[in-house]
Amino acid sequence: MKNLVKVFLFSALVGVSLSRSLAAAEAAPAKIAIVYFSQTGNTRQLAEMIKAQTGGELIELVPQDAYSQNYREVVTRGKKELDGQIKPALKDGKVPSIEKFDVVFIGSPNWFNTYATPLATFLAGNAFKGKVVIPFCTYGSKVGNTLVDITKACPDAVAKEGLGTSGKDVKGASVKVQQWLDGLGFKK
C-alpha cells in the first residue's frame, strides 16, 4: 500500500514539473532573425524597419567579393551567377546560421525577377525545418518572383505573408511595414 502511495506521489510530482516546464516553454518569446542582402541600401532600410518593430537580430549577408558600384558590372556578374547557379562565398567563407532562431525574416533586392545570388548561398547553407520564414524585398519596377522564390527555397518552413516595396519609396514605407507586421501579430 505504502509503495502505491509513493508511486502516486512521484507521478503527481512529475506531472506538475512537466506542466510547469511546458508552460515556461510556451511563454518564452520567439527568437527572431532578420537576414538580408542589400547592395545599394534599400533592402537594408526595410530590414531596419522590421528590426524596429520586432526587436529581431539583424544579420547582413556580406559577399566575400563585394559587388561593383557600377550598375552594369553588377548586372553582368549577377546574371552570370544566376545562370550558372553559382553561390557566391560570403564574408570569411562562413554562412550565418539561423539555428537558434524561431522566426526568420529573409530579405533581398529583386535581381532578375528573383532573389539576389548571395541569398542562394545562405538558403543552401541552412535548415529551415520547424522555422517560420517571412520574405521581404525591394525592387526597381516590380516584386516579380522574389518573395515566392524565397519561400519555395525553404519548403520545410512555415511560410508567412511577405512584403515587397519599391526601392525608391522605401523611406516612406514605414506605415505599410507596420501594418504588415501588425497583421502578422508583431504588434509593437
Ligand SMILES: Cc1cc2nc3c(=O)[nH]c(=O)nc-3n(C[C@H](O)[C@H](O)[C@H](O)COP(=O)(O)O)c2cc1C
Ligand atoms: C543585378 C540587378 C538586377 C535587378 N533586376 C531587377 C528586376 O528584375 N526587376 C526589378 O524590378 N528591379 C531589379 N533591380 C533593381 C533592384 O531590385 C532595386 O534597385 C532594389 O531596391 C535594390 O535593393 P538594394 O539597395 O537593397 O540592393 C535589379 C538591380 C540589380 C543591381
